[in-house]
Amino acid sequence: MLGMNDSSTPHPTAGPTNTGTGTSRPARRTLLRALALAGVVAGTSLSALPPVATASAAAPETYTLTIRHLDRAGTATGGYRTNVTGISGPGAEASASPYDASGTVTVRLPKGRYLLDSTLNGADAAAGTDWIVQPRLDLDHDMSVTVDARTTAPVDVRPPDSGARYLHSMAFVEATHEGTTRSANIMMSSAGLRVAHLGPSAESGSVKEWIDTYWSGARADYALGYTFTSARALTGLVRHPAAASLATVKVRGAAPGGAAGTGFVDIQPSAGPTVGLVQPLPLPGTATFLVTPERGRWDVGYAGPAAPDTPPNRYAANDFAVRAGATTTHTFDNAVFGPALDQAPGARPAAVRDGDTLSVDVPLLADGEGHVPSAPRFHGATTTLHRDGVLVGTRQGEPGRAAFTTTPGRAAYRLTATAARGDGTPASGRVTASWTFTSAAAPRPAALPLSTVRFAPALDLDGTAPAGALVRVPVTVQGEAARTGVRSLAVSMSADGGATWTRVPVTDGRAGFRNPGPGGTVSLRAELTDTEGNTLTQTQTHAYRTR
Template sequence: QPVRPAAAGPVASALPGKAVHQLTLITGDRVSVDAKGRVVGFEPAQGRAGIPVRKQIRDGRTLVIPADAQRLIASGKLDRRLFDITELNRPENRRAQKKDLRLIVSYRGTQSARAKAEVRDAGATRVGRSLPSLNAQSVATPKEDAPSLWEALTSEQTGSPQRTTAAGVDRVWLDGRRKVALDRSVAQIGTPAAWQAGYTGKGVKIAVLDTGVDGTHADLKGKIAAAKNFSSSRDLKDRVGHGTHVASIAAGSGARSGGKFKGVAPDAKLLAGKVLGDDGFGDDSGILAGMEWAVAQGADIVNLSLGGMDTPEVDALEAAVNRLSAKSGVLFAIAAGNEGDGAGTVGSPGSADAALTVGAVDVKDKLADFSSRGPRVGDGAVKPDVTAPGVDITAASAPGSEIALEVGEKPAGYTTISGTSMATPHVAGAAALLKQQHPGWKNTQLKSVLAASAKAGAYTPFQQGVGRIAVDRALAQTIVSDQVSVSFGVQQWPHTDDVPVTRNITYRNLGTADVTLDLKVTGTGPKGKPAPAGFFTLGAQQVTVPAGGTAQVALTADTRLGGAETGAYSAYVVGTGGGQSVRTAAAVDRERESYDVTLKAIGRTGKAPAAADFSLGDLGGTADGASFTAPFKNGVAKVRVPKGTYVLDSDIVTDRKKPNHIDWLAQPKLAVTKNTTITLDARKAKPINITLPVKGAKVRSLQSEFSISTKHAEATYSWMVGAGDSLRTAHLGPKITDGSLSQRWAGSWNTGAAGDYNTVSGGRVQQLGTGYSRTYKAGQFATVKLTMGVGAVKKKTGMVYPMAELPGGYGLFGSPATQSLPGVRTIRLSTTDKARWSLDFSQLGGKDADGFPVYDAGYLAGDSVAYQGGKTYSRAVNTGVFGPRLTRDDGIYRDGNEIAAMLPVLADGKGNEGGMQLASVTTVLHRNGKKFAQNKDPLQGWEPFEVPAGDASYKLTSSVTHSTKIGRLSTRVDVSFSFRSKKSSTKLPASTARFTPAIGSDGYAKAGRTISVPVTVQGSAAGKNLKSLTAYVSYNGGKTWKKVTVKKGKISVKNPAKGKAISFAADITDKKGNKSSVKIYNAYLGK
């Protein structure tokens, strides 16, 4: 994987410019997320309104988990990423999951055929790729059918309110996205010696699963034996340039450079699987299908210069690497990742046991700063396995590709980039040379020889594995160890009574003569200093390995040694003899001071409850920010954690027939200094009682949330329940007096004609509420009269989400209120506790088959406001004229060699940020007067343009349209911006004009009447920076335009005839000569 700048701009949204968007969970429930990634709303699927929902925020990641999914996640049957809002909100996942929920489902047992049929028949679910290596299928279901799919995948669990996987279903994963990440090598690894010996990879197939391979490049002509597209892009062409570069390193002929940039195995054949699309990302299912295809095509080595975040669980790609390796004997060379020098940063699928995982070094064998390090997440095993050159690697370029544009071609036809992506094909090519030398060898022999012969570096196994590969040594290597690395696992604290642990290293002689090895072990402690003498010991100092046979040597780790220094210890065992050396890595986790925490759950009846869950989240930094949990059995659970301070979050359901009655017990700070037993007694919890100054109010939702912070961590936990549910709360443990604890309570009610009431309260506390009671007075509410417009269409509904913010930036949300458009909604908002409120509006066009609203448009009705109690405010949203806006952070930005526009093209008449569902988008960038590139980004920064570094003139144009079923106003908007730019990080000049006539909330104005229309210039030409402004109107849908005079910031126009529309346009020039224009078709109608 290489390193490159992040794409500029915000993430993609279903509604361009909309401040709040929705993400769909596998349960069918929908989570509303604002532009900052905060959860600001939750909408249960039909039939799920009574299921409580919990929210957790830890280490910058937000999870939203319905109560009936908790145990499936904890058991590993359900991918946690399916509820990880931070993960689902990543731009690549939002694009991939825009319309459908995409999963990988694996099956098992005699019921698998039936389970597959039930999944296939769940709504409009489509079964995609068959993935036999996991007995799995990729599945895509329309978001509105997610509840049906949830029912097909899961079933009720006898005696418990929790669900289990349905008969025949094994595991369910998110079909996530993997990426390439851009950040004198052949001779460095000893390849010339291999070539001189006649080994060039002839007869060997290397599969490059990447962004595609440009087979027209002179270095790659005639080398591709087979190619197939598994990506979401339209064809095999490599528009990123990554796959071409990788393939060239592994097997390029060097023809264009006269052999200067020849690949490691220049006579090997290539299998080009395009598993990553033109944006550099690929679906897990596509990558997995590519792996299976490569094996079926007879690949000997598979190169995967890609990856994603690793988790302690075995994900779908890791499982496939392990199974395909074992079944086919194919070697998978996989990039370690480019996440830098932090511990535990090796990515997936490079974390798979069977993978030959590759880190990166520079030309002097110095470990690259970006190269990911071990130990492996979850079990502390050694990863990466080896390193190879990955810094400033020159290889073939795909002409016109993203990389070619970004870094330039020097010399022509070649680019120079860095990353573990570049290191990995060095290893794949080296393996091909060995495979030619030994055609009968499988992955285990290739992996063992490359590792055993690696050149030592001044680094630990967690940084470099066994070292940098050396092909010249590998070709002569006949002595290997079957294990690239040996893991002793975790040895529990305290260590004074530890029993030394022994593992055997098996040496294998692939040659025809006995070899005697002199053995030596050197150990390293967690801080990089030598391990104590005797910590790692060998059972023999010398061993003779018979020709064609094996010999074992015991390696012992004595964790009684080491004193107070705990953590990951590593070692190298080096055997030398017969002119060879063989290196094997080893590791053991000498557990830091840790204790058992036992939890005993008691229901409201005094007996073991129907269900209980808990987590212990690290607050003190002694557990590396981890969170711990374990299943309850007969009301008892046990977990082992390092000594330290934790937040205990637990919930209890007493009666399986009342799964929505939750008792929430939490201890904000739990000091674990010894083996500890905690009783979670639901009888201690008390209910929530909030009283309003009006009778007959019907509760929509109640929410309770608390946050705890230390210098090491910050965490937030919450529960939300709906009408008819029961949430009771209790504080456990002593008071918190250092000001680090805060708690918040929110509620939402409807009173019919009197409107809606929304409350929020809270702040710093010394202990959590054991229950909560609050009585509000009428003077503690502000009344907001919200005018909700519509674009001259009927049968539309408006929905408003109140969103609250208390000091400290904590966001809570009420339940949505709906009514017909146009209309005025009365919303009452509590004003105590320094609350600030904002209102998120959505226009709905009916409901889908599962009862979910269909979203037409969405706007944020103004900024967050601290209202005053007893006062009435007027606000308006979704009113015309809709058009582009350039205020605050709106604009066009240059970030290095990327140009991206980020501005709402359909802000409403009040300038509220938002947008509509678009029917078409055409965005074009011209460079020096010629069309340079085109995409479908509605100026939201979704698809930045990659441009050359040099200075040039640019013109950016965009045209967007929406259906008249959504609204008859501003049905088309055209904008253009002209400017000069070169490589930099800056905001570029751009301007627009806002037309703000006084029209009705229904989108009409009195036909034939002459009115004055304010025209306001925004952007680089605003105020004193304006050089010229020319305005136009049209009464025939923009077929012809008439110039109108702008006088004192206004134009005089005649309203259109009944049922007809007027259009506006403007040309703007700022004082530096930058030109912009805007055209708004059908701005409003006459009546």
């Protein structure tokens, strides 16, 4: 059993724990996902709470809180862990984790609204764990609270596959009052969680709760999550979803060039904290997950096997919608590798002019679906900048990433970024993108008008397509030209590694041509001009192979 919160400070006890915290969600979510990817599921307990109450130096009005703990037989028990976390009022920053082996403990705290949560474990570990949450504890006089395991009801969430194996689950509660949110959670690596609300109801809509359970089946894995917003914490939960009510998510891990090995796939809901499911994936291969649409949008990640002297290559597809009865598929680490620009609203520009500084960060080696790798496999990368035909500078290092200092006046620029893929041999291929545009210093940072072209042929998971086949390769424009419009776009292909090129027709967003014979390669080139006169010449040699 595992209890977790937003801190990496180890707590000296093991077993399920519960915590209260006001840490921001991005930091919490980053830690939880990192723990999931690291395979931390059981035998660890984390807590950021001090063992005694803390209060401000102003010595506010305080009251005594007495907490009694009863097990499922109604007997006083010392097998508990209780946290009291301030939400609002003078005690907003106070917190305590009081303990006394007798089962009755007192603590003195400043006046205010608190979140109390308590985990109780009986002598028989197989009997499960009780988690009781009081989202509204208004401490304005000396008072007593009884945490009673007899009030709990089971969390009974099961997939439609009776043979599926339970992996772990997590319950998380947020309580909000006067604009401040505090939280508590419990994670279980064994079944048998029971939960209950304690105390009066809070304000309508001020309590949010997530419960996620993860299972492994013979043909698919399951991520079953539910979200609730009300004035109370949950007392029990029963969900036995039918297969037809679940959405299917397939994650395909490629092995381009015939490489093998084992990757890792993870899945978790996009909203709210959780520790998702991580499974190994022999490559090339496909992992199948059945998930609950009620939990909202979802994230998946993929980590490829580490190559010599390089870390594992990580990709992610985040915040995508799912629908009951429908299948969503994400393919990672397959060709065609090439430049990609983030098209999400409000995304950070890939290139910016700030005064005399021109900064570039264009992912040159995104995979065939546009997922950007954390550690792209490349052998040498160069970025150069010319101003009115005169070299400003050359930078070497990470593909598509560089910064240059230029001069204020308006001028014509040519920016060129190139990277050799894989081990740098000619057969591994090379990606080059060259942009022209005009630019001048401005009073505030301004995005540079860059565009890219994405090619998305239908490929097997080894990065190959049928030899001699007539193909229609989807062609997508990203960046400035997608926003302002395309004046012209020409696509060419080469069957001899770029020694010669053949212009091919583009109809309805697809480039048509015939693949070369078995064991050949296809190289692709795009020449684009947008309606403002900015240009792109993009070349991807040995973009994919034929079989």
